[in-house]
Amino acid sequence: MTLDPLLRELAPQVLTALVRHHGGFDACEDAVQEALLAAARQWPADGLPANPKAWLITVASRRRIEAHRADTARRRREETAFALTPPDPDPVPGVDDTLTLLALCCHPALTPPSQVALTLRAVGGLTTAEIARAFLVPEATIAQRISRAKQKIKGTRFAPPPADRREERLDAVRHVLYLVFTEGHTAGSGDALHRVDLTAEAIRLTRALPPDGETTGLLALMLLTDARRPARTTPDGDLVPLADQDRALWDADAIAEGTRLITHALATAPIGPYQLQAAIAAVHAEATTAQDTDWPQILTLYDLLHSIAPGPVVALNRIVATAMVHGPTTALARLDAAETDPALARHHRAHAVRAHLLDLAGDHDAARTHYEQAARTTLNLPERRYLEARAHPPARRRSTTNRRSADTGGPQDW
Template identity: 70%
Template sequence: METLLRELAPQVLTALVRHHGGFDTCEDAVQEALLAAAMQWPVEGLPDNPKAWLITVASRRRTELWRSDTARRRREETVFARSVPDVPEVSAVDDSLTLLFLCCHPALTEASQVALTLRAVGGLTTAEIARAFLVPESTIAQRISRAKARIKAAGFAMPPPAELPERLRAVQHVLYLIFNEGYTASAGSSLHRVELSAEAIRLTRQLRAQLPDDGEVAGLLALMLLTDARRPARVSADGTPVPLDEQDRASWNAALIAEGVELITGTLASAPIGPYQLQAAISAVHDEAAHAGDTDWAQILTLYELLRTVSPGPMVTLNRIVAVAMVRGPTEGLAELDVAVADPALADHYRVDAVRAHLLALAGDRAAARKHYELAARRTLSQPERHYLISKAAAMG
């Protein structure tokens, strides 16, 4: 039932906002309707049309909220209970895409886009979002409140055609951020926040269903599936991260790998190539190797060269350098790393030290590798990664 409610939540919110306006009030009304459903449906049974039931209840609650005068609400209670006031038409069309576009409005900060998307489209409570990102609930509440205020004047509608490509890129980026934070938490005691990565995959599946011909949407979904397939092997019994080359590949999710490979193979053959497709292709090469030693690093390096051209960035730079070392040797990788660290975006980033330590270990300089593993451990905010880096430093002797 929880899955059904999360799927219906954005559709019900869309119906109310489109009909009544007032994003904030409508969103509160929908949350109360979802709560009512969670309490009543297990006892009374699932209604014939769950979406219509939620819209009716949310519409009534929205009207109650709008009538802020308690005395007047009491006088009207009898009449109100006998009718359904101005309930919006139940559409068979899923307007989740419109809602996603609204939540990723360019007037909002990236953090606000993420929070509002999880709240309005994902159906997560403010408390759930706060726990996922390890920030106070009041901080998330403020972000969501400010976001609603900023988009109030925008109205509920798809952006003009000229703005669609840029807005779609923002939607994809927000979903990508949500997935990455769930797959490798930036801080805290757990490496994974499964609720976030699962929500990102669910929403991206919805986006793919509504935009089946978009190659980058397909690439983003494939990337998530191929990456998440490795999650069962990423953490040891004590919570320490397990590097890719040491993972038990038999525990990888074969069904997700098969779906992801099929998806990226099809879209690469039929759509213009973009950064999400290239990242998915790299993940596919890793996932299709039965053993770490079977990995086609030359193909991965070629894909990173393309990705560096299409969508350069600090993490692309570091990952490409690892591929260079695997193909041409650690000495060349270290030389490229010395050049790359001039990028301010990489200054003092713990991954620079982690990559340097890895390459130094490959080159046989264990003492220097230990030093940089220790530096990386001090700089990361993730407790599982810190424990892993400390263990790697200790293994260097």
């Protein structure tokens, strides 16, 4: 019996029921985690309860009361009454509660790493150990991060954000889910390129948000990007760049859904950064082969994205698109100018992009130097192996580099 999807779906519903009934986010969250662990142990042996959500609410409520009794005896009589009458297990509005919970986990008082960890724990239903494994950090580090986050928001009322702060908090939620997906799509470190548990969780939680233009754009971006996952690595786990991927392996259903979503969003909502990124991903998805890619359209979209949401990765991808349209010499000049930004100059992908452009320009010796530098500074092993291979390609590949201008695929798919 595979319980993880069910438990992760129920976790935020159970937590919101407890918080509404008992108050105290931190204590309720701990109680829910204990209930989830109890379910993971008991359900495979005893069978699935008739009402899994009610079972979890009852167990978590009792755990919450037991913890409260340990802290104080003052309300013993009331707690006994609570134990005899657990909160109503009837479903509460799932989308509103999930959004409220996400907004609380993405409270502006928390740092982005704390927001991510607390979101995955409280809303995603992941254990501390699972989050630690996903981000390749010690479990104690994640536990401390979550503990500090809960202390910072202790006493915060569990309610939807005020109307005048709703969009701001929703932006924070989207950003956290984007960070979770990005880490899952190309892990920042470790020996695996993907962390499917993170990408799947980011997609699931994004589906739970109110479907406005940017949320729809974010979901479309995730679907279109994740659709390429089956073709991004070899059976041995080596990275396959976009230009070399077997497009027959791409998930056609995810591409169809993502394309439909972004087409609707662009036609009905104000344009935002996630929509533009999804539109770029859709253009890549529409190309039957790498040579069919509409690079002028991609460059136009990157120009617009750069104007409303500039950043190091956007700048690098825009430079690669420039090379595809105007040639590597123009792109190298733009890269020289862009690297005056210290954040971009320190990015290992800046070396990878320079190497790619130098290869296109025919300066293979200089390209080798930058591929080696990029390989030394990335912490992801499949990326490192790929960059090392580009630094020392077979002679036959080098002879075709100028013809196959999209040979490396660019950083948009690394």
